[in-house]
Amino acid sequence: MPNAHHHPDTPTTPRYITTAIDYVNAPPHLGHAYEKIATDAMARFYKRMGHPTFFLTGTDEHGIKVEKNALSKGLAPKAFVDELSQSFKQAWAHCGVAYDRFIRTTDEDHYALVAVLWNRLLAKGDIYKASYTGRYCQGCEAFLTDRDLTEDGLCITHQTAPEAVEEENYFFRLSNYKEAIIAHINANPTFIQPDFRKQEVLNMLENLEDISVSRSKQSVSWGIPVPNDETQVIYVWIDALSNYLTGIGYDGTETAQFNQFWKTPAGEPNAIHIIGKDILRFHAIYWPAMLMSAELPLPKQIFAHGFITLNEAKISKSLGNVISPFDLTAHYELANADPIRYYLLTCTQFGNDGNFTAEAFKLSVNADLANNLGNLLNRSVSMLKKYFGGAIPAVSADVLASSAILQELQAVTPLHEQVVTAYEAFNFQQVAEFVFARVDLANRTINDMEPWTLYKTEQLDLLAALMVSLLESLRLVAVWLSPMVPKLSVGIWSQLGLDAEAIANPSASFDALISGYRLVEGLMTNPQGPLLPRLDSELAGAEAKK
């Protein structure tokens, strides 16, 4: 499987990771948040590994639906999308999604790039005019796309069947690139992930037709105009997919940022697109074809994740079961969204569908974060305060050397390598499994060694070694979990008396955090009570209230 021409992946290899851009016809909900949180966790992980990393997310703002929604609210399309894209930004701030750029398809540089790209495909001879038979809705006075239709093929706003109407549009010669795409997929086994999606795409490629890439201005006016043709507007995919190039600073010339993150110094493909399984076709076929036509390198990987259901039901406006991250944090009086991040990342294997229920959420958060981890921190810092006044005591090297269990509590290897491997594979469930094994070991060790007995019998050397080992295990656990639950990690470091700013900084590497911020003798810990109140306990909300 290793291709001889592939360069080794080193910590200095840049990483460009993107989410899909969300269509702004309604505010963000848990489904949108799922993808952003997962991508954020990966971006944070790459930064921790030392890779120069650029994380892009944003909003898709053109099209009929937006135009009509804006009109129905008496707003200009731009005013309408300004408001909605803002709500996405707020949601991601709330969820701790630390993107490097938030792109909007209405951004000026995006308009410019799409025109450049259009002209390049045109010059290549891949864009031509032909008649297009669209589904025209009388009520909307416009052509509808799949996403404007209900499952029964009716117009969402008017609940009527659209009629077939012909108009002259521009088409893209997708069929020209069929063989090249098949060859690329076969030559790059990890291009499409998870593995099983590859066969799906290869099957899609069997019957490939050219795609319509414009609409008449009469049917859709809210979009990027076709260069040199006043009557047509660029439609959906060329506009939307190009965001990945705009987002990394491509303007038609090889800018420094583009060369670093899209091409990489070695000229290897580099971008990683995290998308929903519903838009795999567009990313695995349309997008590579467009890039080939424009003579640009392809992305390195496309990862199609599953969907989050709510009580086993699809999240949709028509079902009336839409909940937002804000709804959840408010309902459970959470201090931050980390419990939501943790649940979404671990409730299923990334790639498969997941399900959210209030019951499962509470069980998972209480068991792992509150009981096992939070309580471990609480009981540890409490004992340190009681037995040593809260200051890190001196540890006898001899005592430490004589206890395998205490050494294991503080061990970085091999757990660090296991955690890294799991993150690399997008396997957040396994990351948690590995890390919580260390938490369990710490809790078990407390029960086995009975520090309260050591204190009463004045075995202070052993007690000191035990306490420091416990706190050290917590220090490491916080570092390993920080890509998934950044705020909780900061909380742990803060109580340990460590530099909270350091672990809060996404750019700090694993190496720097693990070896640069030690629990040195004399360091004062800072007990602050429960890290995370159990959901639905009497303590729930106490932190939010103060």
Add this chain to the structure above:
RNA sequence: GGCAUUGUAGCUCAGUUGGUUAGAGCAUACGGUUCAUACCCGUAGGGUCGGUGGUUCGAAUCCACCCAAUGCCA
């Protein structure tokens, strides 16, 4: 209707190229401990591996068909 994926204890998932009594965590029951957020530790019960048929000395693991769910396409 076509293609693809999924279907393993109440729940979420592991199960390497088919091989001895199918594993883990959570949940449940019982016991222990007290530093701690009624927490932590230990023990136990619980599965004919979606169904049927087949290949094989032997299948959760391979093949066929069927059922259910999900995505794309028609």
